[in-house]
Amino acid sequence: MLVKVFGSAVHGVEAMTITIEVDTVAGSGYYIVGLPDNAVKESVDRILSAYKNNGFKSPRYKMVVNMAPADIRKAGSAYDLPIAIGMLAATEQIDSTRLGEYIIMGELQLDGSLRPVKGCLPIAIQARKEGFKGMIVPVQNAREAAMVNQLEVYGAQHLNEVIALLEGNAGMQPTVVDTRAEFATAQEQIDLDFDEVKGQENIKRALEIAAAGGHNAILIGPPGAGKTMLAKRLPTILPPITLQEALETTKIHSVAGKLADNASLIAQRPFRSPHHTISDAGLIGGGGFPQPGEISLAHNGVLFLDELPEFKRTVLEVMRQPMEERRVTISRAKVSLDYPASFMLIASMNPCPCGYYNHPEKECTCSPQTVHKYLSRISGPLLDRIDLHVEVTPVPFNELSEKSKTEPSEVIRKRVIAARNRQTERYTHAEGIYCNAMMNSKMLQEYCQLDTVGSKLLKVAMQKLNLSARAYDRILKVARTIADLADTPMIKAEHIAEAIQYRSLDREGWAG
8 A cells, every 4th residue: 555654854954855655565575665774774673663762663564665766865864754654544553534634754763763954944834834734742842833824733742642743633722832922932031131231331332232133253362351241242132032033043954853842932142152162064054965054053142252362263164155145055965955054253363372472461472473373373364354353351359349239231232222223224225234334336326425534534543553454345344333323324533443453463563
C-alpha cells in the first residue's frame, strides 16, 4: 500500500515541504531514497526498536521510502516520526485518512518517546502558507510552532499519542499562544540598566549616539575600565524590537537550535559575544551542512567582540562584506544559502599588550613598535566600517563610591527612539536605508550639508589632527546623528566638534 506523509526541510531560514512516500513491494529490506544523510538512514533502526517496544509489528515486506523532491538533501533525525507513521500506515496498522492534513516532525527514541527538533518556526510558517490544517511536533517545540496563528499545533510526547491523534481517539488539544500578549510582556523584562554604571558619562554619550544612528563603535581602554559592562547594556537603549524583527530573529535561532524548550518569540534584541578563539565558520556561518553563525544570531541586535586584536585576522576580515550588505551568503558545492546579518558591531580592546598605553596613572611597559604592531592587527578596511572610536578611561574612586544613580536606560532610549523616528522619516523613499550609518555618498551630500563655521572646523581638524581621508565621511554621519539627537535640521559646528573626538584611531601617530 502506498501512503504519503508530509514533513519539511529547512534551507537557510526558509522551509520547504517534503513529501515522504512509503510503499510496500515484494521482497525484504528497507530502502530510503531522496538524498538522505546518515542520520535519516539510521532512522530505520530507531523506528523498528520503537515498534517492538510498543507492540507494533515490524514490516515483513520490502519498504521503499522516497523523500521528494529527491534532489534536495534531507538531513537530521527530525524525519524519524513521519517515516515511522508512514510505515505503519503503509502496512495498514493505523488509519491513513488524515495524514494529508498535517506536517509531522520529530525524533524518535527507542521507547517511542519524542525528542525536540530544530527549525519548527520556519516550518510552521511554511505549513500555514501551503494550507495545512496543522502540525504535529514534540511537546518541547509546540509553543515555538504555535506562534504562527491559523494553524493547529499539537505537542506530543510519544509515538502512541501521535497515532491516537491521527485516528481521532486522542483528547489532545492544540497548543495556543497569544503571541502579541507574550511579546509585549517579555519586552518589559530588562535585567541590565545604564543606571548601574558609575561615571563614564562620556562613554554613555558615545553609545547613545551609536544606538541613535546604528553606528558601529570600538571602545579602547585599559583593563577594568568598564568596556564590557557598558557594551552589555547597549541593547537596553536601542529601539524596542518590532514583532516582524522578532519573528526574523527567532527563525534564525530556531534553525540554529538555540531556542530553549517551550520557548516563545525573542522579545529582546540579541546580544552575542563570541570568544576570540572562534573560527571563520563559527562567526559567519558554515559547516558541512551550513548553519547560521554569530553574525546572523546577532541579527537585529548587537555583536560584541571583546579584545578585538586577539581575534584571528582571517576571522575579522570575513565580516567586511556582511557588514556592508547586512546579509551573508554561504556557498558550498551543492548548496548556496543566505542568512540575514543586520547587526551593530561593538568592539573593545586594550590600547597595547600590557593594557596601559596612555593611562593617566599606570606606566605602559610596551615599546612604541609593540603598540603599533598590536594596533595593526586590525586592518584599515575593517576600521573603515567602524564609525566611533571611543577612548575609555578608568573611573575615579569618588565616582565609584557615589550612591546616587545615574540616568537610566529608559530615559536614554526615549531620545534614541526620537532620533530614529527622524531618520525613518528622512529615508522614507530610500529602499533599504533606515539609519544614518547606512547613508551612501549621494545621501551625505544631500543630508549632511555644513554651514561655513562647521566646514572650517572640519577642515582644520583634518589638517591639524592628521585624520585620514576615510574619517571624513564617518565624521559627517556621526555629526548627522548628533544633530538628530538635538532635533536640529542643520549640522552645526558643535555637532562636528563632538564627532571629531570619536576618531582616535585615525589620528596619525596615535600609537607613537
